[in-house]
Amino acid sequence: MAIIRNVITSASTALSTSYASITVGTNTPFPADCLISHVDLEMDTLSTATEVTWYLCRDAEGDVPISNEVTSAIIDQGSGSALGGFGAAINVAYAIDTDAGTTAGELYVRAKVDAATPNAIARITVEVD
Numbered sequence: 001m002a003i004i005r006n007v008i009t010s011a012s013t014a015l016s017t018s019y020a021s022i023t024v025g026t027n028t029p030f031p032a033d034c035l036i037s038h039v040d041l042e043m044d045t046l047s048t049a050t051e052v053t054w055y056l057c058r059d060a061e062g063d064v065p066i067s068n069e070v071t072s073a074i075i076d077q078g079s080g081s082a083l084g085g086f087g088a089a090i091n092v093a094y095a096i097d098t099d100a101g102t103t104a105g106e107l108y109v110r111a112k113v114d115a116a117t118p119n120a121i122a123r124i125t126v127e128v129d
Contacts, residue, residue, distance in 0.1 A: 003127050005037075010122040012044060015052070015113050021060040022109040022122045029105025031128050033095045038125040039067075039109065040087035043074060047116035050074055052086060054111040056124075062110040066092055074113075085120075094126075 010024040022041075024030075039056060043049065052074055056067040072086040094107070109122040 003129060005125060005127050006031075008124050008126060010109070012119045012121050014117055015049075015111055015120050016117050017112055017114065019062060019110050019112045021062065022111060022120060023060065023106055024109060024122050024124050025106035030094065030096070030107055030124075030126060034093075034126040034128045036066075036090060036092045036094050036107075036124055037127050038087060038089050038123075040085060040123050041109070041111065041120045042083070042085040042123070043118040043120050044083060045118045046074065046076060046082045046084040047118055049084075049113035049116045049118050050076075051114045052111055052120075053113075054109055056090065056092070057108050057110055060108050062108070065110075066094065066107075 008028050010022045013022040053071045055065050055069040058064040067090050074084045076084040
C-alpha cells in the first residue's frame with residue numbers, strides 16, 4: 001500500500017505570552033486514523049519573540065494533549081524581516097476520539113511566545129496508509 005501524505009493548515013492566529021489555540025483541520029479535516037509526522041509554525045509578524053512553547057491537543061482548551069509540551073527556538077529569517085518559524089518531527093499516532101472532546105477532523109496547536117504578539121499559521125503533516 002502507498003502512503004499518502006497531506007499537509008493540513010490553519011488560519012493565521014494571534015499569539016501572546018499566554019496560551020492560544022490554533023485550530024487545524026477546519027477546511028481540510030484530519031483523517032479518522034493517521035500518523036502525525038511533523039508540526040511547523042510560520043510566524044508572519046515576529047517582532048521580538050525568540051521562542052515558542054507549544055503542544056498538540058485534541059481539544060481547544062488544551063486538556064487532552066497528544067504530544068509533549070516543547071519550547072522551540074524561532075528561526076528568524078533575518079535581514080530585518082518580520083518572518084520566522086520552527087518545525088518539529090513528532091511521529092504521533094492519531095485517531096478521532098469524540099469522548100475526549102475532539103471535534104471530528106480538527107486538532108489544536110496550543111502555543112505561546114516569550115514576548116510580543118506575533119501571528120502564526122500552523123501546518124501539520126499527516127500520513128495515511
